[in-house]
Amino acid sequence: MRTIVVGTRQSALALTQTGQVIDHLREICRQNGIEAEFELKKIVTKGDRILDVTLSKVGGKGLFVKEIEQALLDGEVDLAVHSMKDMPFELPEGLVVGAVPLREDPRDCLIMREGRTIDDLPQGAKVGTSSLRRASQLQHYRPDLKIEPIRGNIDSRLRKLETEGFDAILLAAAGLHRIGWSDRISSYLPPELCLPAVGQGALCIECRSDNDIVLNLLSKYLHEPTAVAVAAERSFLGRLNGGCQVPIGAYGELTGDKNDGRPEVKLTGMVGSPDGQQMLKETRTGTDPERLGRELAEALIAKGAAELLAAAREE
Numbered sequence: 001m002r003t004i005v006v007g008t009r010q011s012a013l014a015l016t017q018t019g020q021v022i023d024h025l026r027e028i029c030r031q032n033g034i035e036a037e038f039e040l041k042k043i044v045t046k047g048d049r050i051l052d053v054t055l056s057k058v059g060g061k062g063l064f065v066k067e068i069e070q071a072l073l074d075g076e077v078d079l080a081v082h083s084m085k086d087m088p089f090e091l092p093e094g095l096v097v098g099a100v101p102l103r104e105d106p107r108d109c110l111i112m113r114e115g116r117t118i119d120d121l122p123q124g125a126k127v128g129t130s131s132l133r134r135a136s137q138l139q140h141y142r143p144d145l146k147i148e149p150i151r152g153n154i155d156s157r158l159r160k161l162e163t164e165g166f167d168a169i170l171l172a173a174a175g176l177h178r179i180g181w182s183d184r185i186s187s188y189l190p191p192e193l194c195l196p197a198v199g200q201g202a203l204c205i206e207c208r209s210d211n212d213i214v215l216n217l218l219s220k221y222l223h224e225p226t227a228v229a230v231a232a233e234r235s236f237l238g239r240l241n242g243g244c245q246v247p248i249g250a251y252g253e254l255t256g257d258k259n260d261g262r263p264e265v266k267l268t269g270m271v272g273s274p275d276g277q278q279m280l281k282e283t284r285t286g287t288d289p290e291r292l293g294r295e296l297a298e299a300l301i302a303k304g305a306a307e308l309l310a311a312a313r314e315e
């Protein structure tokens with residue numbers, strides 16, 4: 001019997017989503033007559049150790065993945081489960097994305113003390129988020145809101161809503177759905193108001209590029225429409241040289257049309273100033289996800305996106 005060691009962070013969300021992935025992989029093994037056992041290995045990352053500082057101030061890409069990637073390279077784990085939005089654009093030599101499974105809800109949502117939607121928030125309400133992307137788009141829509149940083153895992157952020165006097169906090173809906181806390185969601189922000197982070201709601205299953213057994217297993221777990229949409233979003237991010245600590249958002253989805261047998265992707269991207277005063281946004285469609293992402297980024301660069309991002313990085 002082969003044992004496949006699965007690396008994960010140890011937050012409630014990470015453990016839940018890794019557990020769900022292992023359940024799916026067990027089922028795939030059963031259906032395909034593959035004999036394998038799965039074993040969990042919890043790994044602490046830099047992002048987990050520095051929970052009191054706004055991430056954009058910590059700097060550096062891949063805060064939540066580096067240590068896990070090292071364990072993959074060292075052969076301590078055979079595959080790793082990450083939130084796609086925590087993945088830097090470039091992977092280390094020797095590692096690949098083995099599978100992108102079906103995407104969860106990509107939207108951001110509001111958890112409010114009172115009321116339901118963003119329009120119910122009183123003038124000057126205090127809203128918690130440490131994401132420049134969420135802050136930028138929220139301030140663009142409601143310049144009166146007071147955005148204040150909030151960090152920590154989902155559970156500790158929900159606690160802070162009560163203890164630190166926030167009127168609302170913003171979280172990714174996918175995380176709450178996965179850990180079974182959907183009933184805490186007051187309302188969803190439509191992508192027209194708040195474009196999600198690149199890859200939000202999707203998972204990334206990473207493994208060594210020479211591990212044929214794991215690669216073969218993961219190929220059966222791939223969800224092609226999610227993979228194509230996320231590839232377009234990540235290409236957009238890569239061309240803008242962005243991590244998750246800059247005011248960049250993007251959302252790709254398949255239109256249902258095909259050209260030359262390839263699915264057509266509709267990709268919307270945004271780059272804003274942290275205060276939301278400036279907001280660049282464009283939508284394009286195409287069938288080559290890498291090219292589509294690059295071209296959308298270049299369209300925004302032509303409108304001044306590079307300068308906006310340079311200014312946001314300075315702050």
Ligand SMILES: NCc1[nH]cc(CCC(=O)O)c1CC(=O)O
Binds near residue numbers: 083086171173174202
């Ligand atoms: N920034 C941390 C992070 N990374 C992934 C998720 C969960 C949602 C997802 O899988 O996209 C979250 C929490 C959040 O943003 O609310």
